[in-house]
Amino acid sequence: MSSDEPTPVSRFAKALGVLVALCAVRRAATSRRSVRPPFPPESSLDPSERTVPANRRAETLVGALLLVAAVFAFAFTVLYVALSGNTQLLGIAMGGALLLLAAACIVAGKFVVPQETHVEERDPLLDEEQTEEVVKMIEGGGDGISRRVLLAGAGGVAGAALVTAAAAPLASLGPTLGALHYTPWARGVRLVDDAARPYLAGDIQIGSFYTALPEDRDPESFGAGLLVVRLPAQFIHLPAARRDWAPYGILAYSKICPHAGCAISLYRYPTYAPTSQVPAFTCPCHYSTFLPGEGGRLIFGPAGRALPQLPLMVDGDGYLRAAAGFHEDIGPSWWGVHRAQS
Amino acid sequence: MNLIDRYVHRRFVRASRAAEQRVGLAAGIKWALRYVFPDHWSFLLGEIALYSFIVLVGTGIFLTLYYIPSDSQVVYHGSYALLQGEQMSEAYRSVLNLSLAVPAGLLSRQVHHWAADVFIASIVLHLMRISFTGAYRKPRDVNYFIGLTMLMLAVLEGFIGYSLVDDLLSGMGLAIAYGVALSIPGIGGQLASLVWGGPFPGNSTFWPRLEIIHVLIIPAALAVLITLHLAMIMRQHHSQFPGPGRRERNVVGTPMWPAYALRSIGLMLAVAGVLFLLGGLIQINPIWQWGPFHPYLSENGAQPDWYIGWLIGALRLMPNWELVIAGRTVIPNPFWGGVAFPLFVFAVLFLWPAIERKFTGDRRRHDLLDRPRDRPIRTALGAAFLSWVVIVFAVGSTDRIFYRLGINYTLQIHVWRVGIWVLPILIFFISGSACRSLRRSGMHPLRAWQGLVVQRGADDSLEMLAASPDGAEPPVTEQPVGTIPGREFEE
Numbered sequence: 001m002s003s004d005e006p007t008p009v010s011r012f013a014k015a016l017g018v019l020v021a022l023c024a025v026r027r028a029a030t031s032r033r034s035v036r037p038p039f040p041p042e043s044s045l046d047p048s049e050r051t052v053p054a055n056r057r058a059e060t061l062v063g064a065l066l067l068v069a070a071v072f073a074f075a076f077t078v079l080y081v082a083l084s085g086n087t088q089l090l091g092i093a094m095g096g097a098l099l100l101l102a103a104a105c106i107v108a109g110k111f112v113v114p115q116e117t118h119v120e121e122r123d124p125l126l127d128e129e130q131t132e133e134v135v136k137m138i139e140g141g142g143d144g145i146s147r148r149v150l151l152a153g154a155g156g157v158a159g160a161a162l163v164t165a166a167a168a169p170l171a172s173l174g175p176t177l178g179a180l181h182y183t184p185w186a187r188g189v190r191l192v193d194d195a196a197r198p199y200l201a202g203d204i205q206i207g208s209f210y211t212a213l214p215e216d217r218d219p220e221s222f223g224a225g226l227l228v229v230r231l232p233a234q235f236i237h238l239p240a241a242r243r244d245w246a247p248y249g250i251l252a253y254s255k256i257c258p259h260a261g262c263a264i265s266l267y268r269y270p271t272y273a274p275t276s277q278v279p280a281f282t283c284p285c286h287y288s289t290f291l292p293g294e295g296g297r298l299i300f301g302p303a304g305r306a307l308p309q310l311p312l313m314v315d316g317d318g319y320l321r322a323a324a325g326f327h328e329d330i331g332p333s334w335w336g337v338h339r340a341q342s
Numbered sequence: 343m344n345l346i347d348r349y350v351h352r353r354f355v356r357a358s359r360a361a362e363q364r365v366g367l368a369a370g371i372k373w374a375l376r377y378v379f380p381d382h383w384s385f386l387l388g389e390i391a392l393y394s395f396i397v398l399v400g401t402g403i404f405l406t407l408y409y410i411p412s413d414s415q416v417v418y419h420g421s422y423a424l425l426q427g428e429q430m431s432e433a434y435r436s437v438l439n440l441s442l443a444v445p446a447g448l449l450s451r452q453v454h455h456w457a458a459d460v461f462i463a464s465i466v467l468h469l470m471r472i473s474f475t476g477a478y479r480k481p482r483d484v485n486y487f488i489g490l491t492m493l494m495l496a497v498l499e500g501f502i503g504y505s506l507v508d509d510l511l512s513g514m515g516l517a518i519a520y521g522v523a524l525s526i527p528g529i530g531g532q533l534a535s536l537v538w539g540g541p542f543p544g545n546s547t548f549w550p551r552l553e554i555i556h557v558l559i560i561p562a563a564l565a566v567l568i569t570l571h572l573a574m575i576m577r578q579h580h581s582q583f584p585g586p587g588r589r590e591r592n593v594v595g596t597p598m599w600p601a602y603a604l605r606s607i608g609l610m611l612a613v614a615g616v617l618f619l620l621g622g623l624i625q626i627n628p629i630w631q632w633g634p635f636h637p638y639l640s641e642n643g644a645q646p647d648w649y650i651g652w653l654i655g656a657l658r659l660m661p662n663w664e665l666v667i668a669g670r671t672v673i674p675n676p677f678w679g680g681v682a683f684p685l686f687v688f689a690v691l692f693l694w695p696a697i698e699r700k701f702t703g704d705r706r707r708h709d710l711l712d713r714p715r716d717r718p719i720r721t722a723l724g725a726a727f728l729s730w731v732v733i734v735f736a737v738g739s740t741d742r743i744f745y746r747l748g749i750n751y752t753l754q755i756h757v758w759r760v761g762i763w764v765l766p767i768l769i770f771f772i773s774g775s776a777c778r779s780l781r782r783s784g785m786h787p788l789r790a791w792q793g794l795v796v797q798r799g800a801d802d803s804l805e806m807l808a809a810s811p812d813g814a815e816p817p818v819t820e821q822p823v824g825t826i827p828g829r830e831f832e833e
Contacts, residue, residue, distance in 0.1 A: 047587040047594055084445035091449055091622005098615030102608045109604030118597045119587065120378040122579050122709060125481060170536065177531050179541050180524075194638075211638055220415075222542045225638025255638050260521030260657060260676045261542060262514050263640035284642040285518060286658045287741065287751060300752055302657060304664025304675040331542070332521035333664060333674035334531045 050116045058111035062104045069100035177336060183223025183254075183326055185310055190215040191226065191252070191320040201314045204230045204250050209267040209281070211255060212320070223330040225255030225263055226310060227281060227292070228320070235279055235293040242295055245311040250320065251292050252310040254330040257283035259303035261332045264290075281307065304333055306340060379602045380582035380595035384475075386609060387468040392568065393613040394461035401454040402557065408444060409506065410436035411553035413546055422630050430634030433549055434508040438630055453621030458500045460617065462649045465493050473694070473724055475711040477581050479704075483695045485574045490691055492567050497649050499560040502552055504627065504647060511627075511644055513635025517542060518657070522680030527672055543637055583711050590709050643745060645738070652731055655738030656683040659758055687731055715777040722774035726766040733762050 076093035083089060142148065191199045191212035204210055212226040213219040230250045238246060245251070255263050262285035270276030280299065282289045288301030296307030308330050311323035328340040361367040379385070412432035418425045420435070421442050440447040469489065472478055478486035501519070505512045520542040523534040538544035539551075579593045588594045596602040620626075632641065646654055656679030665673035698720065699705055714721040737758050744751040797805045 047585075080445060087446075087448045087452070088622050090446055091453075091618050091620075094449075095615045095617075095619035095622055098611045098618055100615075102611035102615055105604045105608030105611060109601050109608060113600040113604060115601055116597055117594060118376065118378050120376070120579070120593050122591050122593060123577070124591070125578070125707075177535065180531055180535065182541065213638065220543060220637060222637050260680070261517040261524075263517075263638050265640045265642060284640055284644060284741075285514060286654070287755075288662075298662060302660045302662050302675050302679070304662050304671075332524045332676060333671045334524040334534070335528050335670060335672070335674075336531055337671050337674070339666070339669070339671065 046119065047117050048119050050114055052114045053111055055111050058107055062108045062112055065100050065104035065107065069097045069104065072097035072100060180331075180334070180336070181329055181338060182221070183330055184214040184217035184221050185223065185226075185322045186325045187322060189217065189322045190315075191228065191312075191322070194219070199228070199320045200318045201248055201250060201320055202318060204228055204320070206230050206232060206249075207269045212252065214322075222256060222261075223254060223326070227253045227255050227264060227267075229267065229279065229292050231279060231293050234273075237294050239295050242309065242311070245309060245323065247312055247314045250312055250314075252312050252320075252322075253281070253290070253292060253296050254308045254310065254326065256331045257285065257288055257303060258305040258307060258330070258332060259283065259286055259288045259301070262286075264307070308340070375597065375599035377576065377598040378579070378593050378595045379598065379606075380580050380588075380593060382583055384471045385580065387464050387471055389606060389609055390464040390613055391461055391468055392572075393610040394457045394464060394617070395564065395568065396610070397457040397614050397617050398454060398461060399561065401450045401457065402561070404447075404450045405440065405454060406557050408436060408440040408447065409433070409553065411506070411549040413508070413543070413549050425630060425633065428634060431508045431549075433506065434629075434634050437507045437509075441629065449618075449621055451621075452624075452626050453617050455504070455626045456620040456624075457617050458503060459626075459648060460613070462493070462496050462500055465489070465496055466649075469493060469691075470728070473691075474714045474721060475581075475583075476708065476717065476720065477711055478695050479698075479708040480695075481578050481707050481709075482574075482581065485571055485578075486695065487692060488567050488571050488574075490688060492564060492571070494688060495560050495564055495567075499556060499564070500647060500649055502556045502560070506549075506552055506556060507627075507629050508549075508635055509629040510632040510635045510639060510641055511629075513543070513637075514640050514644055515646055515650070517637065518654075518676075518680075522657075522676045525674035525677035526681060527674075527677065530674070530677075543635075579709070581709050581711050583713070588710065590707075593709070643741065645742065651738035652687075652735040653680055653684060653738075655734040655736065655740075656680065658740065659734060659737045659755065659762065661759070683734070690727065715780040718774045718777035718781075721777050722770045725773040726770035729769045730762065730766045733758065733765060737762075 072093050076090060076097065079086060079089050079093055145151065192215045193199060194211065194213060196213075196215070198215060199210065199212060208229075210228040212228045213224050218224065228250065230248065231246075233249060236246060236249060236251075253264075257264050262283050264281050264283045266282035266284055268277065268280045268282065270279065278291060279293060280289050280291055281296075283301070283303075286302050288303035289299050290296045290303075290307040291299055292307075296309050298306055305328075308326050308328050310326055313321050313323040315321050329338040333339075358368060358371075361371070410432050414432045415429055416432050416435055418428045418430055418435055418438065420439055422438060425438070437451070441451055442448070472482075472486060472489070501515065505516050505519075520534055520538060523537060524530045526533055535541065537548075537551075539547045580595075582588055582593055582595065585594070596605075633639075645651075657676060658679075660675060660679045662675060663673075663678065664671060664675045712720075714724075737755070740751055740754045740758070743749055743754065799805055
């Protein structure tokens with residue numbers, strides 16, 4: 001094909017070029033419309049101004065940003081269908097699309113559309129006449145009524161009664177408070193681990209702690225969890241009333257911190273007795289620290305009570321059992337909590 | 343005008359006529375299009391909160407479709423190998439499946455979680471802007487109260503949101519919440535039993551209750567309050583910083599259409615874009631690692647979401663005081679840090695406008711903001727109060743500081759039990775004096791100086807210049823715009 005023969009394609013390209021040039025000239029002509037306040041400003045106190053940027057490069061940039069945003073958004077759909085689980089790529093695609101759209105909006109808002117500073121007067125809001133009229137109209141509704149106090153009082157009583165009636169069903173949401181004192185521990189209940197295997201007294205080794213649950217009772221009950229440790233005699237200084245609560249030096253305490261109800265899961269045991277501190281339990285939530293050797297006495301932290309101790313016994317087969325239920329309430333303190341006799 | 347422009351123009355005319363004929367909207371639309379927004383970066387903090395809320399609603403709807411609010415114990419047989427055969431609540435299993443098996447499920451959950459953190463952070467920063475510039479004064483005091491209410495609701499909403507997962511971490515949070523509810527004097531036992539439907543961990547009605555509060559009751563309340571908040575702002579107009587041409591009775595800035603609308607939509611998209619990048623690329627709350635919750639289990643080094651940090655700090659810092667009278671535990675310990683402390687902080691915030699009015703005697707309407715330095719006493723009190731709360735917040739991370747830096751935990755607590763009272767006093771004096779010297783320095787004067795710059799030519803003629811040749815600005819000698827004549831707050 002000869003190069004100087006005008007083809008339909010090249011003619012179309014030429015026409016397109018002319019069209020683009022015409023548009024550019026029109027744009028250039030309109031951009032002269034930009035209005036800046038002449039210097040010096042007429043009134044230095046009026047900051048109003050309006051400029052028309054007519055910025056073709058910014059328009060091109062906005063167009064490009066929008067198209068790239070579209071690519072990212074389309075990529076999200078493709079990724080969703082093709083690689084349905086990839087969180088990272090989906091995040092990049094959606095986040096990228098949104099950020100590119102954001103950039104397009106902000107560039108358009110700052111460099112493409114007219115920039116304006118405008119002054120608007122505020123509504124003074126307070127209109128004395130209007131407020132007086134409102135009061136008058138409302139008070140006018142009571143014209144001719146002589147027993148206002150009676151009516152207002154009776155209305156108040158009726159309203160209060162109705163509110164009480166409406167609130168009363170709330171009481172049925174909660175059961176009675178007796179449930180707050182319940183734990184599944186009672187004399188003879190065997191201590192088992194979280195796989196329901198009963199603990200033998202011989203299982204409990206010095207230097208570690210064991211979590212015990214009541215056999216055949218609900219392990220999800222708040223008071224179910226126990227901390228079980230064995231201590232050498234030198235660390236055991238129980239109060240006189242609890243002398244026989246710790247057979248073979250094995251002690252059991254509620255696992256629930258009496259401060260705010262977290263499960264206690266930190267246990268410190270001396271690695272070198274002469275210099276280390278005595279054995280202690282610590283709650284990982286607010287770091288209340290209790291001494292298992294001294295009946296759960298608190299030595300640090302915010303708990304307002306000692307850690308409740310459960311008396312233990314060892315049955316004929318060597319299994320650990322509760323010798324009695326708790327002598328005080330487990331869990332956080334409340335108005336009616338049963339505290340240990342100290 | 344070309345063909346497309348003409349066509350679009352006709353459509354606009356028809357739409358505008360249609361609206362006018364039916365509801366007479368044109369005047370309102372005109373007013374809205376010309377509505378003026380003062381330009382200042384700090385005014386965008388509230389918008390970030392609004393846009394985070396929109397992202398929260400969008401992702402939240404997606405999550406609600408998969409979440410099952412049930413404590414029934416089930417056995418896990420999903421795709422996550424390490425939890426195979428584990429006994430867990432149906433709620434936790436539904437969130438695991440949502441995260442690991444539903445396409446884009448993890449992305450939505452992580453975007454939702456990040457958006458919640460950003461939502462509350464931007465509200466707090468917005469509140470700081472409002473407080474330190476005196477924007478809470480009449481006529482915006484009621485709107486300030488609405489904002490504080492929304493902050494309280496948002497913190498509660500966030501806490502309930504991550505509690506719904508029922509993993510080990512959130513279960514510990516709920517145990518603490520139960521302990522705090524129990525600690526309310528007199529009625530704590532009834533209240534906690536009422537909310538949980540019995541003793542912790544609650545009966546089967548607890549989870550549906552928690553869900554309906556999280557997905558309907560609080561979001562609906564927030565939506566109503568946001569609408570009120572915005573409607574009031576539009577009626578009163580934004581406050582503005584003083585500047586050239588800015589008076590108490592006007593508002594100077596960019597009109598809504600077109601520049602501000604585009605910028606604000608840009609901000610909305612940017613907030614959403616950043617949240618999606620965070621949610622896609624930066625892991626948050628990997629719930630499969632914590633495992634299911636059982637009351638007898640806990641993990642070490644647990645930290646709540648940031649906005650609960652001040653409460654855990656308060657619970658840790660409090661000495662073990664428990665008030666017992668005649669066998670009744672009148673004030674259980676968690677009450678101090680978990681109830682009294684946040685109530686006190688919010689009470690101060692709610693009462694502050696009235697307290698300030700009482701001391702300044704200033705009951706007038708204020709539409710111009712104060713710069714913090716121009717109100718040294720307010721700024722110093724605000725900084726001291728803020729530092730008091732921030733120290734408590736920081737105490738929430740003392741265990742991590744011990745773990746990372748080896749600083750003795752008990753020592754840290756003992757130091758902060760004193761520091762909490764000493765440091766804010768120091769900060770009060772330091773920030774007060776910083777304000778006064780900043781004000782004396784004349785740095786960043788409040789308003790651009792006004793007048794003409796002239797230059798004397800060789801022939802004694804005066805030539806006007808656009809600006810001073812060396813770019814210098816004369817110091818502010820007059821009282822800044824917007825200060826209260828008469829009784830000064832700091833005097």
